[in-house]
Amino acid sequence: MVRRSRQDEPGSIRLKLLELLDSFGRELSGDDLRSKVRALIPSFHLLRDLGSSLIPSQDADSARDRILFYFRRYPLTVIEGDELMVVSGIGEWARRVRELRVQYGWSIVSGVAAREMNENDEFPVEGINVTEMGPDDYMLVDAVQDREAAFRWTVANEIRKKRLGVREKILEFLRSNVGKPVTGEELRYVAKDRTEWARRVRELRTEQGWPVVTKVSGRPDLPIGTYLLEQDRQSPPHDRFIPDPVRRSVLVRDGYSCRKCGWNHDKWNPADPRHLELHHVEHHAHGGSNEPENLISICTVCHDQIHAQGG
Ligand SMILES: [Zn+2]
Numbered sequence: 217m218v219r220r221s222r223q224d225e226p227g228s229i230r231l232k233l234l235e236l237l238d239s240f241g242r243e244l245s246g247d248d249l250r251s252k253v254r255a256l257i258p259s260f261h262l263l264r265d266l267g268s269s270l271i272p273s274q275d276a277d278s279a280r281d282r283i284l285f286y287f288r289r290y291p292l293t294v295i296e297g298d299e300l301m302v303v304s305g306i307g308e309w310a311r312r313v314r315e316l317r318v319q320y321g322w323s324i325v326s327g328v329a330a331r332e333m334n335e336n337d338e339f340p341v342e343g344i345n346v347t348e349m350g351p352d353d354y355m356l357v358d359a360v361q362d363r364e365a366a367f368r369w370t371v372a373n374e375i376r377k378k379r380l381g382v383r384e385k386i387l388e389f390l391r392s393n394v395g396k397p398v399t400g401e402e403l404r405y406v407a408k409d410r411t412e413w414a415r416r417v418r419e420l421r422t423e424q425g426w427p428v429v430t431k432v433s434g435r436p437d438l439p440i441g442t443y444l445l446e447q448d449r450q451s452p453p454h455d456r457f458i459p460d461p462v463r464r465s466v467l468v469r470d471g472y473s474c475r476k477c478g479w480n481h482d483k484w485n486p487a488d489p490r491h492l493e494l495h496h497v498e499h500h501a502h503g504g505s506n507e508p509e510n511l512i513s514i515c516t517v518c519h520d521q522i523h524a525q526g527g
């Protein structure tokens with residue numbers, strides 16, 4: 217059946233729909249199943265038209281634009297897939313959501329990925345119970361479009377196909393994007409949607425000493441749901457095994473600044489790329505404890521000096 221163009225106002229669509237449903241009463245009393253089914257088709261189309269007419273075409277001209285308009289109207293809000301079905305007026309709304317995320321760089325997180333990040337304490341949205349988000353729920357977590365997303369997607373696709381473990385793939389993707397935030401959804405994609413991805417990212421930080429930071433783990437300025445490899449280097453072996461809760465409390469205690477020279481991320485510049493690491497005052501390998509009292513935040517330059525002096 218040919219789709220009619222959608223030009224009507226919500227009010228007049230509603231009236232047509234009422235008329236159709238009213239006359240459907242006659243069909244219901246008949247015996248022919250097929251004629252009942254066919255009589256309902258125009259009502260389905262009108263209902264879709266009614267949904268998509270809720271967002272005026274001067275604000276959004278396509279199904280994808282209406283979905284985006286709706287997300288941007290309600291950022292940091294759990295949106296059900298059925299709402300997107302209504303405003304888009306199409307059955308394939310989920311594909312449009314994926315395009316917005318992948319090709320257009322809008323940070324739209326699905327309930328599945330949000331829960332996986334939340335299990336690793338990486339999804340702090342106030343007032344939202346992430347554990348109640350379902351697989352067809354979505355949230356726009358950042359109002360700013362990331363224009364490099366399409367390029368990253370190409371890289372992600374190459375790495376995804378390699379015969380590597382989940383952690384190795386994620387590391388390779390992060391190392392292809394040093395200094396640039398990537399999204400949890402991208403890491404999840406690189407990991408071929410394996411639920412372990414969020415735990416593997418945490419292990420890169422807490423076991424292998426890669427400076428993978430997030431809003432709650434080292435860089436409060438980052439948007440929720442993004443991960444960033446600050447530099448392509450691992451912290452010294454004796455400083456690698458530090459649990460996240462300890463790391464967070466030390467960074468907060470030190471005001472996210474180097475305890476030796478006072479450097480913090482506000483002073484970052486490309487000619488002097490540093491980041492903060494944690495250093496055991498008494499070497500962990502020599503029995504120094506993993507307690508906050510034995511740990512200090514230190515910039516990578518000062519950290520290298522300490523270790524060069526055998527400290
Ligand atoms: Zn320093």
Ligand SMILES: [Zn+2]
Pocket residue numbers: 452455494495496519523
């Ligand atoms: Zn150290």
